[in-house]
Amino acid sequence: MAGQGLPLHVATLLTGLLECLGFAGVLFGWPSLVFVFKNEDYFKDLCGPDAGPIGNATGQADCKAQDERFSLIFTLGSFMNNFMTFPTGYIFDRFKT
DSSP: OGGGHHHHHHHHHHHHHHHIIIIIHHHHTHHHHHHHHHHTTTTGGGOEEOOTTTSOSOSOEEOHHHHHHHHHHHHHHHHHHHHTHHHHHHHHHHHOO
16 A cells, blocks of 8 residues: 555646646636627527617617626536535545545
């Protein structure tokens, strides 16, 4: 068991890097992703015409609901990223890497 120390440490480092690249990078790059999602018309059905101060519907679309949906997705993603450290830590402690 003493000879397995270095491979386990290397495997732990590699899985940690993979987790950061796969999950944390999405959260840290969220503003750029929102820009791309808006250009691709994600949740565009939540946008309604803006009545404006004079009451006509010729202005820009009101996309507050779209922004709220993106905010909800970011909140859930960041919560799950932090919450999953508990079961992952238990698995690493119990079964090694």
